[in-house]
């Protein structure tokens with residue numbers, strides 16, 4: 045059965061899309077810990093991020109970097125935090141979390 049994130053990519057479940065290319069998809073987290081909290085996923089369904097082949101993982105990080113740079117351009121923040129949790133959804137993803145003054149995580 046498709047993961048919930050694959051169903052989002054397929055348009056079966058609505059989301060706020062942030063960016064997309066042939067291989068990757070970025071969308072706002074439904075339960076954000078900070079304004080602009082975004083998830084970056086590969087369209088290829090893989091549970092654990094470190095099971096991705098190195099070239100694909102590298103391109104995913106480059107895609108995430110481009111999304112983070114775009115976030116920095118529109119959200120005043122110290123930086124965009126990067127996290128890999130993978131506790132809930134069995135589809136590899138990176139959390140991009142703008143660290144703002146309003147956020148509990150500002151330092």
Ligand code: 5GP
Nearest residue numbers: 048059071072073074075129130131132133
């Ligand atoms: P993790 O697997 O990294 O622990 O957490 C998964 C993340 O996916 C959580 O931050 C959760 O809010 C987000 N999430 C789970 N289901 C959905 C969904 O249907 N739509 C969106 N936009 N985010 C989701």
